[in-house]
Amino acid sequence: MNFSQLQCFVALAETGSFTEAAYSVNLTQSAVSHALSTLEGELGVILFERSRRGGVALTQIGEKMLSHVRVILSQTEAIKQEAKEAHGEAAGKLCLGSIPSVCPRLLAGVLTRFRAEYPDIEVVLFEGKLDEVYEWIVSGTVDVGLVLHPAKEIKSVQISTSELYVIVPPGHRLYTQGAVTLRELREEPFIMPRVGCAFLQLAGLEWGRTGPTIRYHASDTTTILAMVREGLGISLLPRMMLPEKMEGIALIPLAPPRYMQLGFAIKSQDLASPGAKWFMQTASAWAQEQASLSSSAIPNKLSV
Template sequence: MNFSQLQCFVTLVETGSFTEAAYTLGLTQSTVSHALSALEHELGVTLLERNRKGVVALTNPGQKILLHTRALLAQAEAIEQEAKAAHGETSGKLRLGTTLSLCPDVLASVLTRFRASYPHMEVVLFEGMLQEVYKWIESDIIDVGFVLLPASGIESTLITTDELCVLVPTGHRLHAKTVVSPGELRDEGLIMAKSECSFQMMERAGLECRRSRPPLRYQASDSTTILAMVREGLGITLIPRMMLPKKLEGVVALPLDPPQPLQIGLAVRSQEMASRGATLFVQTALAWAQEQTSLPLRAC
């Protein structure tokens, strides 16, 4: 058993395809297939089921072994990065998780700064729902991820604070108000993103999603689509202030009463065991955040 075989196993799980795994690893399909077969032969178990199309699925033993394999590879990467740092070199791979419904501008700004400071660090971006980011951190699929605080079971660092706003079309009955209360939202049809994060935002806005069905009218995957639907009067939405377009056309953004702050942070499974790349990324984000405190915030 060697790291190359373990890496082939994990990449096959992540891609679900021998073709994609080979492309990702820069190997031939036969090399990947041979590595998996050799690993299964040595362990004496079948890790992945194959069919005629080559699509793979985890077996029960494979699921359990995968958890240990990911942890082992993550620690091996952390060891290599620390060894390189001892020689004044900063390089390696950083697996970064994010949900674009939360902080796309923060991600872009911090990533730009990180790349400029550490050009030899390879960043692999994982995009998913908020709950997926939590699970990726816990399962060692990613090294660090943007999360909504508080986040239990993982170690997090506050990066920035945002505010939840209500977005309504021009001419809507609420558009002339200075603030919007939870009671005024209960009779409105909401247009929200298809994510667990949306339900958290609705609950923070005072809508009791767990006790009663939330007033969801539509769900869409793209924020641009949601904005267009609100503009056309199909409903209203809840949105972090950072995600507001720079120029509001046909819509009005209103703060909630009481205000609903959103704490955005970066989380790792363990700060003590985090890779050097993950630690440097958090430090870079904190430095960026400190600079932002001197800039005026754009009001809702």
Template sequence: MTFTQFKIFSKVIETGSFTKAGEVLNMTQSAVSHAIASMESELGVALIIRDKKRGVILSDFGKRVLKPVRDIINKISIIEQEAAAEKGLEIGTIRIGSFPSTTARLLPKMIATFKQMYPMIEIVLFEGTDHEVKEWINNRVIDMGFIAKLCWDETIIPITRDKMVVVISKGHPLTNYPAIPVQMLADVPFIMPSGGCELIIREIFEQYDLSPSVHFQVMELATILNMVQEGLGVTVLPQLALPDTLPDVEVRELEPAVWRHLGLYCPYMNETSPAAQRFISIGQSLFT
């Protein structure tokens, strides 16, 4: 088996398609298919099941070996980057997972600063929920990912923090309060964001042995804000998630103030490439 076969196998699973993998790797679909077939022939077992309805599916054996294959790809990438650095070059790829508010508010500045210093290093973004980011890291799809927690802990590299705020409609009785106690939010219809910060919001309420009265659970931010505007409920959101131009709503702080802590989750730090380590350092220098 060859390193190229490993890269092709990993890319087919990442893209979910022989054709798309070929486009990314600048190969024909038949060349990709041949590489996988050769790998399966050498191993004597199937890696991928071709299903007309569901597309590309990993076999049980394929599931077991995908992570070790990605480990090998990552280690070879580190060797290539170290060799390039020794020759005075900066090359490589950094794969970063993030959720929408971080992608919009933090990453542009981090990437722009990084690219000014290392223009030859490619950055690939994966956007999803906290759960998806952790899953991508554990499966070695990405090198690192942004996650949010109420408190710092040893699992994340600190980058910055973000205040949690209450969003209510104009004329709502709670607008009379400059800051709103969590206890008051338990007694009103609540719109729960389901795009990634739900666990933090529920944890805020649990600190007071309370549960929000969830009337709606919504993923899209614009929909949440419009529902609040129409008086269908109140919500709690991270300040970084709010758009620059808000609809006809009011924003209040929580009492006492609550912050979510944003950091990079990188459990394989001792195996992280030099490029990824530099990206982390830049993020810390910009925001911490």
């Protein structure tokens, strides 16, 4: 086995295409194909199933191998960065997992500051759902990821706190209420983004055994708000996911208030690359700076 073969293996697993894999590792398709065939020959197993349309899918043994290979590549990158740091250099690659529907201002702010401080660290962005990002961190697919804070079994640093609001249309029975309890929402149909299921879990265990009724899932906040305006259901979202100005709907706080906390996380402080540690430090500093600038900041938290 060699480093190039392992890179091709991961690229194929992530893209499912020889064309896209070749582009991502800056090789020709034939070179990627040869690297994979050689790797399979050396291991004596078939790592991918080929389809007639040219795509590939991991076999069962390929799935098992993938996590090990990702750890090898991640630690190899960490070794390179450690060596460069010893010479006073800050360079390399950082794989970052994020959630597309959650506060783009937050991610943009941290990335802008990180790029200014570490211009030679290349950031590769992966976007997925909350549970996917968590699994990417654990499996080593990404070096750092955006998670619900505090995160279980991994190291997270809180960067944002956002209050959850119930969103209802005009004429709804709750429209004029100053606050609403979870008990009052048990029979309501919800419209939620897929990432929003985690927000509902965060709101506590007072839903009862059956939990809330989710009638629709939508891909983005704009669609959700439009559906709420049409009376298709209500929603429960953190303020950070909502636009500054909204018409035709009411935002009602929960009683007692509930908050969603986000943080950036790494799998292990000891095994993290210098780039991952620098990113965590940058994110923490950015969050503290934003909190100090916010007149409505919750003590020791950042309100969005």
